[in-house]
Every structure is written in structure tokens, then in C-alpha cells.
Amino acid sequence: MTARLTNPTALLPDAMKGIQNIFKAVHQGGAPGAVLELVHLRASQINGCSACVYGGIKSALKNGETDERLHQVVAWRESDLFTDAERAALALAEEATRIADRPDPVSDATWAAVSEHYDETQLAAILLMISLTNLFNRLNAVTRAPAGATW
Template sequence: MTERLTNPVAILPDAMKGIQNIFKAIHSSGASGTVLELVHLRASQINGCAPCVYGGIKSALKNGETDERLHQVVAWRDTDLFTDAERAALALTEEATRIADRPEAVADPTWAAAAEHFDERELSAIILMIGLTNMFNRINATTRAKAGATW
């Protein structure tokens, strides 16, 4: 498939300024970088976003994540490689990404599990990371961005 469009932030650079400000807020929240990387990767896997899966794995490895854990993110429920907090964040990611799959976007038990492990600042960062990742996934899918492309 041929890419349809240059990355929109290259065409509208002011958009990147806003995205960078959101990322700055996310990473100053106190939320674990590992959790944020896992959230980004899982949402990107669900949405089939090759550029984000590629970039997410590359970034996670750079920040100390292991190949073994990254290979298991797609099947996180079936392995003991993730902490209870990471599992809560991954469950929240799945439900918040697949909002059309159920009457309530995020079920109360899923929210309660996440709130048990993360304070309001951390939850805010996780939710913003889920939202940004879903935005990136949709932009990349729409423009047919190739894996290896970066923002």
C-alpha cells in the first residue's frame, strides 16, 4: 500500500506543539514509564497500527523493557510477567480502546482495579496516553503510514 499523505503534523506543525505539551504533562504525572509504554503498545496492537507497534517496541526497549515481556503484551492475561498494576492498566487500555464493544466503555470493576493501583494523576496520564495512542493509530491507519515512520 502506498502512503496517502505525509504525516499531518509535518503539514500542520502547530499540531505537534499541542501533542508535545500533552506528552510533557503525561510524563510529569508520576506514572511509571513502563506502564505508559505498555499502554501505548497494547492499544496499538488492538488497532493494528504498524508504525505505533514498531515505535512502541523500539521506545520500550530503549527504556529498559525486555523482549520477553514485549512479546507477551498481546497475551498479557496468560502470563505471569506483568504486575497487578500493569494488568490493571492493560485492562483499562483494552476497554478504553474498544469502547464500542460494550454498553459501558469502561466497566466499573476495570476502573476500580486501575484506581486501586494508580492515583488520580497517574490515572489521568494513563487515560491521556490511551487517548493519544488511539489518535495516532487512527491517523496512521487513515494515511497508511508505514512501520518505521516517526512523529
């Protein structure tokens, strides 16, 4: 597949600077790196963003994640490879990505579960990672960025 358009952040460099600043803040928020990788991958799977799934797997592997766990992210509820804290973050990623699927974009139960495992700063980092991922997914899907392309 050929991309329809050069990545908008390459065409508007100031946009990329802003995204990089947010991404840097996310990684300084104290949330475990593995959780950030998992929520990125799950949101990208939901949105069908092949470029982000590819990039997310590559990044997760580089940061110590295992093939076995990455293969099971799509079916994390049925897997015994994820901690309760990771499960809560994955549930948040799903609900925050599918905000139009329910009257309340994120259920109180999901928020309570994720709040048991992460403090406010960590939650902010996780939520920003989910939000950035959804931004990346939309840019890549609309422009038809091919898998294998990375930012």
C-alpha cells in the first residue's frame, strides 16, 4: 500500500515538536514502560492501524517485552500473562479508544480498577499515551501509512 500523503507531522514540523514534548512527558510520568507499550498496542489493534501495531511491537520488543505476551494482547482477558495492574490499564485503553460505544466513555468500574494500581501522575501518563496513540492511529489510517513505516 502506498501512503496517500506524507505524514502530516513531517509536513508541519511544529506539530511534531509538540507531539514529541507530550511523548517525553508521558515517559517521565512514572507509569511502567511495559504498561505504556501495552496500551499503545491495544489501542492500535482496536483502530486497525497497521503502522502503529508494527511500530508498537517493534518498540515493545526493544524495551524487553516478550513475543508471547505481545501475541496475547489482543485477547488479554483470556490470558494469564498480565498482572491486575496491566489488565486495568488495558481495559482503560479499550474504553478510552471506543468512547462512543457507551453513554459514559470510561466506566466507573474501569476507572476505579485502574486507580487502585496507579497514582494520578501515572494515570495521566497512561491516559496521554492512549490519547497520543489514538492521534497516531487516525493520522496513519487516514493517510494509509503502510506497516513498517515509523515516525
